Amino acid sequence: MAEDSVLLREGLARVLGDAGFDVVAKCGDAEELMRKVNGHDPDVAIVDIRLPPTHNDEGLRAALEIRADHPSVGVLVLSQYVELGLAMKLLADSAEGVGYLLKDRISDVDEFVAAVRRVAEGGSALDPTIVSTLLARQRSDDPLAKLTPREREVLELMATGSSNQGIADTLVITLRAVEKYVSSIFGKLGLPSTGSESRRVLAVLTFLRS
């Protein structure tokens, strides 16, 4: 875990420890992060997007480097701001084992822990802000208009990386119902069905962004 604010780093470590995670290394800058990732080969690295010395894009660059050099290590990027452009940069061509969340989300501990777990297991976690920006985007011929309100909710959750089970739990519906909604959405938007839950994140995002 790389986070340069000691206060937050320790708080985060405690939260993750309570949730049953084993925090193998904590550090405050990108260089040390790369060393620790190389040394420990963790399930997931949690990276603050602004790290010393310049607090510009050191964190993002480290995250991209981990993604390239250690495909098996999930990367969860925490940021003070969420930017569509950065999300697309981070995802590049795969949404597997990657997360990008506002730092604020940490305070909703259950959600946050679930997101860390998802990324560690090779899934994805995208901040709802990004997804809602994309959904709210003005379009001249809006294909989203064809969706029912319930389908929109499912789409939104799907885009943040939720699994079918996660969607079912959140919306309090059956898994079977979720699957039905998903295939209906893909049909209406004209997207090919992709199977894997993290692969469909990228498909939906790419669709929404175009």
Next chain:
Amino acid sequence: MAASAPPWNGSTGAAGPPRPSLLWAIAIAGCAAAALSVWLAFASDHVAEPGLQAALIDWITLPYILAGLIAWWRRPDSRFGPLMIAAGFAMFLSSLQWANEAVPYTIGLAFDLVPAALFLHVFLAFPSGRLQRRMERVAVAAAYSAAVGLQLVKMLLGGVGTDNLLGVVAEPAAANTVQDVQLIALSALCLAGIALLVARRRGSGRPLRRWVALLVDSFALGLVAIAALLLAGAFELPAFETIRRITFGVIGLAPVAFLIGLLDARLARSAVGDLIVELRADPAPADLRTAFARALRDPSLTLAYWVPQFECWTDLDGRPVELPRPESGRTTTLIDRDGTHVAALLHDRSLDDERELLDAVSAAAEIALENARLHAELRAGLEELRGSRERVIAAGQKERQRLERNLHDGAQQRLIALSLHLRRLEERLRSDPDAREGLDQARREIALSLEELRSVAHGIHPAVVSGHGLAVALESLAASAPVPVRLTVEIEGRLHERLEVAAYYVVSESLANIGKHAQATSATVEVARRNGEIVVEIVDDGVGGADSERGTGLRGLADRVESLDGRLRVWTPRGGGTRVRAEMPCE
């Protein structure tokens, strides 16, 4: 108004002007020498065509002495005048070999080739009278040794004439060899001298004043002629006598060119009249440089103006100018009025001889110069203002960036940590539903605060621009725009942060305006690098006709763009959409 040389110009020579009595004495001695050589020629028992020979000698002696006297008088700190005088007398001394008596004959013989070395010295030492470069000093020193040293050796070997008092042995063959070496060496040195003259002319990089160019050409021609004469002597060409006459004729041209230059300077006074007419023209020429360069016949002339506010010299556009140091070969003439500087003429050193002309021109252009100075002062003020606006905006931006960072790294982190802390408390108070409810409420409040904080911080400074560049930052702007936006960013890599932030604000403000006023259905945003400029263009298909009072936003944007030397333009025909275009240099 008075023209004066800046203080350092006076200190180069430190020599006062020669006393008039000395100059007169030299002039009389020169005339006497000229008369003496005529008498020697006619009285000689070994000179054919005495009239022609005497005329050739005096054609050199008299002009060199006369031109040397004038040069010495006009520029006492230059050694050029005395050198020319020396060359004139050396020519006379060489004519002593016409004498029938042994002593003057021997002296004349010893001086036979000294003039050749002196001419090389004179030509290379123009205009200061000093040899500036090592190569020149080496060439001249070698020429003197060949002209004097080898001549004495030759005479000791007794190779020349029966009246030679220095003849110790009689080795005519050896003397002949020495003479050949001497003549060829001297002629090679003359050719080297030409090369040095050409190199110096090329190296100066500035156009020469007309008469200076004429003079330097006459020097080169003189050296060519001397070299030819010496070679003709060494190889005993039959045309030797003809070449000698031509050479003497050509050598005499240099002082004539010098005297023409002085005469030309006198004639130039009429140029002052032309200058006055030119400056009277309405409107008066803004750039006086051309008029001055023409009146002073110095195409290399430039002008600088005094800006008392910043205590510096500037050009007409208010940009600071350094006055040349004296060793640069340029001279500065200051033009003052009522005890304060007005302007400075930066000109060729040869103009120093024409102080009266400089004075006349400065006086004629008094008003025009003062006007030009005011113009330069205004421009310097504007330049300063532009710089200070840029600094103010840059400082503002830096401060905003600092604030934004403090909010994020300070308040935001603490709030999040606080929220985590509450969460742990909440878990410990599992048994107390009221307390849990209170804590939960508190956490929701914190979440709201965080959201507000984020939006405030973003309003202060778009951190994503500094962190990740324009292309990334514009993506979210376009996605959350009030109308569908087609975004094209054609920029490789990062730009200067000031440019990126300015471009970001141009796009964000324009998109916000579209939402507020345009009633548009779509918009395009294009950012590209073209011809060293960043071009940002936002076009919508709305109602157009936006009044320029559309808030302070556009004015602030224009300020920001202009502070980066760019410009912001808005086209907004009624019913024809709105186009906002910012262009900022990015080199």
